Amino acid sequence: MTADTTRGVSAVVGTVVLVALVAVLAAGVFAAGAAVESLDDPPPSVVAEADDVVAACSGCGSADQVVRLSHRGGDAVALAETDLVVDLPGHDLRTRLVDLPLPHNCLPDSHVEGPDLFDGRCGRVAGSVTAVGADDDGVWSAGESFSVRLSEGAVRLDPGDEVVVRLVHAPSGTTVTERTAAVSSG
Template identity: 40%
Template sequence: MSGSETRWWSIGSLRQWSTGPPRQVVSGVARAVDAVGSRGSLLGVPTHLDGTHDRRGVSPVIATVLLVAVVVVLAATLGGFALGIDEELSEPAPNVASASGELRRNVIDDGGTDQIVRITHEGGDPVAVSGLVIQVTVPKTGQRGRLSGFPVPGDDPQPTEEYVSGDDVFDNSANSVSGSIGAESPDTDDTWNVGDFFQFRIANGAVSLSAGDRVVVTGIHGPSESTLFRLTLTAR
């Protein structure tokens, strides 16, 4: 095999292997390095009249080939790692095309006066309640709290402090959540579907609402922190 043929074989193979898996890259580099060591004509290493080769140019060539191989392997490894992270972080949020809500005051329930929020899914994708976060903002007081960790289990589900973050504006008494976010609700399969509702209560002790007061309810897809809906409700 002539020097030009050796040069074509080694460089061409290295280019081919550089696009393969790391193990294949390393194997290809080793064969290319072997070619460099055995044939002085590769990459222009001087050849003497007696057929021997000047080895002084071989070491820098080997070092360059190995450096290129290390860079290729690192790039492939880091690229795959970054791609895996991106796939994990890019879980798409469901699309809730339409939702409606109401906020009722002075509802007599179990002998008490409640402030009830009811949200209905009017159109779009189903939403797994395990990833649903309900954020309530009360403009007149500046309070903001989040309710999550659904479905809340039990025959009379209570969203205790483990379900709440931020300001605790929620009623934590028994049976204060229902619909799709309550585990024992008859119409739920742990999914908020079109036509389904969920309901929760705002605590009178934390927030005392008067007629005309506004509350902003935002549905958030927890895994992506994307907004599913935002409703401004007026107490009546």
């Protein structure tokens, strides 16, 4: 090999390395830009409170097994971007309400992912989570509450059990708020 052919190969290798370096840098700049863009729209932050849940009881009507979450402060939450997750650790059960707000105060099966633990009868769902009544704007704001009733046919809560309620920002998968409610005898 002569010195001239070696020089030509080095120039080609140098050009390929330079093009690869530019491509890697461009991908890094694109990824950083996408990350910064996602920081512009963080998930909402909420201070919430969960009421104690009354254990299943005969003759209580619809007052037992009601899970109620109240917005006490922080950001208003567009319910269309959230899911409501209910965990029952003592029963090893978890269910999720999706496609909120509900179109009425009944709970159709199409809005439940996982085991259907909810009392789907009309009137067993109330507040901001529905498109019915004073809080029907699709936004959960400070001072508003919502409630769902767990069906005794699906699960029977006893005093001492716990109900963990989480509101999840669906686009990011981030938990907006999580509260644990104690189950009491009423």
